[in-house]
Amino acid sequence: MSLRLLQALDAVAAEGSMTRAARTLNLTQQAVSGQIRQLERVVGTPLVERRPTGIELTAAGEVLRKQGAALLSSAQAMVTEARLAASGRRDPLRITFKAQSTAHFMPAVEAALRAEAPDLELRPIASHTLPEELDALVSGRADAAFLWLPIGDDPRFTVHPLIPEDRWVALPPGHPLESRTSLRVADLTGVPVIGPRDGMPAAVVDFWFIDPRPDGTRAVFGPQASTPEECLHLVAAGHGCWIAPASTVTYFAHPRLTWLPLVDAEPNVLALIWPKHSADPMLHLLLEQTRRALTPLPTATTAERGMNTV
Template sequence: MDLRHLRYFLVLAHELHFTRAAQKIGIRQPPLSMQIQQLEDIVGARLFRRRSCGVELTAAGRSLQLSATEIFARLDAALADARRHGEGQAGQLRVGFAGATYFNPAIPAAIQAFRTRHPDVVLSPEQSNTPALLAGLRDNRLDVAFIRPPIDQDDRVTVRPFVDEEMVIAVPSGHPLDGETPLPLSATAGETLILFPRTIGTGLYDTVMSACRDAGFTPRLGQAASQIASIIPMVAAGFGVSVIPQSVSRIQNEGVTYRRIAGQTLHAPIALATRADDLSPLVSGFVAAVQLIQQAGIRTTA
């Protein structure tokens, strides 16, 4: 038996007349009669009784009509759902965020742009560090990830530049370096510098360390923060000062003052990483949303 038997049966069950049913299907009456006879042989019961003006359903026929109608409703829903997944209008997208990238206004703007175009797609966020996110992409545990470049060359991953923001100095409120005007990085030479382990943010870590050397000093590193966002409460508690991406200054803490860096600009870029061989409609749609925000020039600082 194939679906054609059931489709023909449902048309005849609705029309209750072989000639009208055959015309509606677009075939001659003898082939329709043959299909119904084959279906009755498969079921092992009569499905129709002949009447002078057509046919009527038997008890077996009425039962099959209900079941077949439900079968086709489910089939149509399954096909529609598969079509939506194939077009990138449904499904799940696993999105990774490297340390504190989500504080940059361009990130939620990109997420919102994607959700506007793909309202039925479920977004599953994961926060981690750049090396772990790249491993997640390679292992197919993530679909896209906002990372902090640079990264080592990897043909399995495509990295698209997204936004670039300045870095600022974070000092405890009431500290001698507290103030509103830009502050030379060299002014922090005698202070304890709070950073994070280099393994979780190689690019940012090296940028800060190199900038300190260019400013004429080697920083005195204090206790490492577990992640970028954790630096703020540590600075507020007086552990030391830090240099952070400007968007992280959106974390409001009365115990911390943020000062722009005078005389030099330190950059904290954010990029979108995807698997190089991933051409799925969902990923393509997310890349398009990110590019839309990039082209719109969304403000990327605090």
């Protein structure tokens, strides 16, 4: 039994896929499959099963993952304590983030980090756009970043997906769609979409603006804006709509806008990323505590969708 085998099982369970688990662990798919088979030989029973929806743990696998989590946590705590003992008061752990994306879980994460590593200082660095976040990591101004996927085909970073969020649409006052209780992508045909584009990889722009649409039509690009406040101002002024994650709806209130859930759009996925060359054990502690603190945001129920004017 080794910790790396337990880490492989945990990653496969979290991702529901050998391929995605391999990406998380920076291994090949064959290596992860081999580690799962090795762990199954140690335990003497199957631990995973393949289903149409992805890979799921067997009852034995669930037990091993739960008990293994305690071992992994203990091992990480040991590394953390040793690291702090060796260096005394370490440099701050600098995290770049968007406030609206992390406000619902970061206080709990910081409290957990203080409890486990009292000498660790977490220093937040606010950002607005993906290029800002990636530049902070590449330049060394930040150690890690909470950001929305995708980030484009960029091999410089280790990416840990955390949580999916439904997408919502902000509409200007008096818009013909504002009386709806929900929207579909097809409803936005011809409606300009506001948001940042300059400096963004093409795949990232395509995802955020949903371009092209499922029926093959192209999105209409509205004015560019870098910050949520700018996006909300442009929407309120009637220049178009803004498509944003669900956490944005609860963080930013605006007296003139209507928010509606976009029920058939691919969800946003929040991730924690850091440079691949980083060997700071504090980053793994941050990841562990974040995953513990996160709970999925509720999806829009019929009742909630009738109360969407903010």
